[in-house]
Amino acid sequence: MDFGCVVMNFLAIFDQQKSAEYRFLFGMRRSLISRFLRSIQDPERFQRQSFSRILRTMHATEFGVHHGIDRRTELDAFREQIPIRSYEQLLPWLAPLVEGEKNIITRSKILSFVETSGTTAKPKHIPVTKTWAKTIQDAQSVWTMSMIHDHPMVATGKALTMVSPAVHAYTKAGLAIGSNTGRMYSKQPWWVKQNYPIPESVFGIHPSTVKQYVYLRFALQEHITSWTTANPSMLLLLCTRLQEWKDFFTKDLLHGTLREGPAEMLSDPLRSALEAKLLKMAPPFDWRPAKIWPLAVINCWKGGPAAFFLSRLRDALGGDIPIREVGITASEGYFALPLGSDWDGGVLWTQGHLMEFVDENNNCFWSWELEKGKRYRLVITTETGLVRYDLKDWIEVIGFCESTAVIRFVGKAGRFLNAVGEKLSEEQLSQAVMQACTKSATELIGFTARTQWGALPAIEFGYEGMMTESFPKALEQALCNINIEYASKRESGRMSALSLVPFSTGTYARFRRDRIKEGAPAGQIKDPIVAISEAEWERVCRASRNRD
Numbered sequence: 001m002d003f004g005c006v007v008m009n010f011l012a013i014f015d016q017q018k019s020a021e022y023r024f025l026f027g028m029r030r031s032l033i034s035r036f037l038r039s040i041q042d043p044e045r046f047q048r049q050s051f052s053r054i055l056r057t058m059h060a061t062e063f064g065v066h067h068g069i070d071r072r073t074e075l076d077a078f079r080e081q082i083p084i085r086s087y088e089q090l091l092p093w094l095a096p097l098v099e100g101e102k103n104i105i106t107r108s109k110i111l112s113f114v115e116t117s118g119t120t121a122k123p124k125h126i127p128v129t130k131t132w133a134k135t136i137q138d139a140q141s142v143w144t145m146s147m148i149h150d151h152p153m154v155a156t157g158k159a160l161t162m163v164s165p166a167v168h169a170y171t172k173a174g175l176a177i178g179s180n181t182g183r184m185y186s187k188q189p190w191w192v193k194q195n196y197p198i199p200e201s202v203f204g205i206h207p208s209t210v211k212q213y214v215y216l217r218f219a220l221q222e223h224i225t226s227w228t229t230a231n232p233s234m235l236l237l238l239c240t241r242l243q244e245w246k247d248f249f250t251k252d253l254l255h256g257t258l259r260e261g262p263a264e265m266l267s268d269p270l271r272s273a274l275e276a277k278l279l280k281m282a283p284p285f286d287w288r289p290a291k292i293w294p295l296a297v298i299n300c301w302k303g304g305p306a307a308f309f310l311s312r313l314r315d316a317l318g319g320d321i322p323i324r325e326v327g328i329t330a331s332e333g334y335f336a337l338p339l340g341s342d343w344d345g346g347v348l349w350t351q352g353h354l355m356e357f358v359d360e361n362n363n364c365f366w367s368w369e370l371e372k373g374k375r376y377r378l379v380i381t382t383e384t385g386l387v388r389y390d391l392k393d394w395i396e397v398i399g400f401c402e403s404t405a406v407i408r409f410v411g412k413a414g415r416f417l418n419a420v421g422e423k424l425s426e427e428q429l430s431q432a433v434m435q436a437c438t439k440s441a442t443e444l445i446g447f448t449a450r451t452q453w454g455a456l457p458a459i460e461f462g463y464e465g466m467m468t469e470s471f472p473k474a475l476e477q478a479l480c481n482i483n484i485e486y487a488s489k490r491e492s493g494r495m496s497a498l499s500l501v502p503f504s505t506g507t508y509a510r511f512r513r514d515r516i517k518e519g520a521p522a523g524q525i526k527d528p529i530v531a532i533s534e535a536e537w538e539r540v541c542r543a544s545r546n547r548d
Helices: 010-016 020-028 030-039 043-058 062-067 075-081 087-098 130-150 152-156 180-186 200-204 208-220 232-244 246-255 261-265 268-275 306-317 426-440 471-482 484-491 507-517 534-545
Strands: 112-116 124-128 158-161 176-178 224-228 297-300 323-325 328-330 333-337 346-348 354-358 364-366 375-381 389-401 404-412 443-452 458-466 499-502
Touching (some): 043 075, 043 354, 130 152, 208 246, 208 261, 208 507, 232 297, 246 261, 306 323, 306 426, 328 389, 404 426, 507 534
Antiparallel strands (some): 328 333
């Protein structure tokens, strides 16, 4: 794909919109768009500006003094004086922030904390500061305007999204702890919020089945033109819920109520408050989203393991709806955004965090030094205390937009099956499963693989769904085609054939439910494509055994 010609005339877009609210939004964002268009032409200049802004928050802190950082520190010296670290390695400086201490690693005022599940049982707490939040909001605004540019019908209806609660706990110092999606949702200006059809209180409902029912009940009475959530597996689940609960929805729609199915579990006060906002209306004849709503676009992750779910999502939607990447993002920040629905990744957001890229040989590069076709591990520095923080995300440069790299997400570093040198990644496994499903007419709900150790190691493949007789052979062949090292190990007899483990119906729904009960934000839960520990594998097996 050629990204080099993509410079859109954002400054004229707002004149084309019929919606007064959107005309106002575009008018308010003229300077932001002008700055963005300059940034993609000169990424080095804007990254150096980001570094200067971040440096001002770091000097004269305990961290800065410890590493010899002051106002005059140059970019290369910064890299030499501070090692790349994981979240756990930064905890000596980050943990005191949760206790309310100041000037430890940032001089910026901590407003709240974003909680993310990470790869361990103990959640990470990411500080939120004013300037950090603004860089993310600005990136989100550019993404939104680009989406509307490509899909003007979005402005004629409501924007359906699924987020986790903005606040679910507080620190001892009284600072809020919550999800980044909920935080972003709650901070939207009024002219954006009025296009959201779901009351904010709905996202705090427990259990998740009740929240999903209420969420869909409100959506069913609205004119929805866009649907957004990070993980496509959530969209797929909600498509399934529409079919599963259609009889309940039919009764509640006809009576303007919220009393059927999972809604029976609502408390009377909450039900009364929500029912006051409901309408009576006829149910749809076809319960697939594309038949219910005039959807102009679906927005979700498209990279890495998400591709497996995308292949099934298109059929579940019931129509050929464009699926747009939401951007290369995480709870820790915003890194790249797409400028087209056919993009598999996004152009680097150089106005935000300082970004470094580490190749497979541990050589480190700045964002203006990247090469097309190369893969790198993303390292970020923000004004919140994440200094040379290893996200453990592999990205690939797939092209350039003007002078700035366009990247796509490949997968998490360390998420490999590697018993005898096969180095099978999440992405490769997902691709092989998609190919095998298509070839064998198999329908899977989810899957998880791990290394099965023995005299001859093998890949143990657990799955939920209806598997045809030809699937195992098709998967074995697809794995060999995609990964030549795996093919070599199988051909030489150093690895045994796949070992298949059927999981019970509802396994992955229960897995997500259990993770939510443990405190993981619903919007960030990912099915474990590759289990790299016994504990991860056991989580899924436990969900399979514990049938409701």
